[in-house]
Amino acid sequence: MAKTASSKITAFHEAGHALAHVVFHVPFNAVSILPCEDGSTGRIEREPDVIDPRFTDSKQIDERIIIALAGPAAEGSYAKLQWSFASEDFQFAVNVAAKLQHLSVEDVQHYLTYLWSRTLSLLKRPGHWNAVEQIADHLLQHGRISSEAVYEIYKRTVPPLDPDSVLWRLTPSPSETLQGGMLAYSVQKALRVKRDRRP
Numbered sequence: 001m002a003k004t005a006s007s008k009i010t011a012f013h014e015a016g017h018a019l020a021h022v023v024f025h026v027p028f029n030a031v032s033i034l035p036c037e038d039g040s041t042g043r044i045e046r047e048p049d050v051i052d053p054r055f056t057d058s059k060q061i062d063e064r065i066i067i068a069l070a071g072p073a074a075e076g077s078y079a080k081l082q083w084s085f086a087s088e089d090f091q092f093a094v095n096v097a098a099k100l101q102h103l104s105v106e107d108v109q110h111y112l113t114y115l116w117s118r119t120l121s122l123l124k125r126p127g128h129w130n131a132v133e134q135i136a137d138h139l140l141q142h143g144r145i146s147s148e149a150v151y152e153i154y155k156r157t158v159p160p161l162d163p164d165s166v167l168w169r170l171t172p173s174p175s176e177t178l179q180g181g182m183l184a185y186s187v188q189k190a191l192r193v194k195r196d197r198r199p
Helices: 005-023 058-079 088-098 105-123 128-142 147-157 174-197
Strands: 030-032 043-045 144-146
Touching: 005 030, 005 043, 005 058, 005 105, 005 128, 005 147, 030 128, 030 147, 058 088, 058 105, 058 128, 088 105, 105 128, 128 144, 128 147, 144 147
Parallel strands: none
Antiparallel strands: 030 043, 030 144
C-alpha cells in the first residue's frame, strides 16, 4: 500500500497499541490500517472490551488505559510532533478513570498523568521501539498483520528481562514532564465537559 505521511503515522499509532497488547497479554486477532467502509483507518481487530471499574481489577484497569495511550504515544514519538490528547483513545482513558468512585477530579488528573508516564517508559524498554518500527513497517507493506506475526516480532526483538532485576523505569525527561502537564490540563477540560453534559 502507498506509504504516505498519514499512513505512516497511522501505522505507528496502531503498532503502539499492538505492542501494549502483547506486553499485557491481552488477546487480539490482528492489526490493520486498511480503510473501513466508514472511511476510518487503523484498528485492532479483537473482541469488544467493556471495562467497568466497579468490577475490574485495578491492575487490569491500568493496563487497559496504557494500551489506549500507547497508540498516541507511539504516533507522537515517531512523528516528533506534539502529542494529541483529543483522540478517542484519550477519551476512553478519561471515561474509565472518571468512573473510579474513589477518585476526585484532581486524583484523575494525577492518575492519568502517571499512566501516561508509564506508557512512555513502556515504549523505551529495551527492544520495544524496535518492535514498534517492525510492526509499523509490516503494516505499511501489507496493510494488516496477524497477532501471531506481532508476537513473533516481539520475541525476536525484545530481550528477556532478568527476573532478579527491578521493574524497568525511566525518569521522565523535561519534555515528558511538560506533556504530563498538558495531559493534566486536558483531563480537567474533558471532565468539565462531561460534567456540563449531565442532565
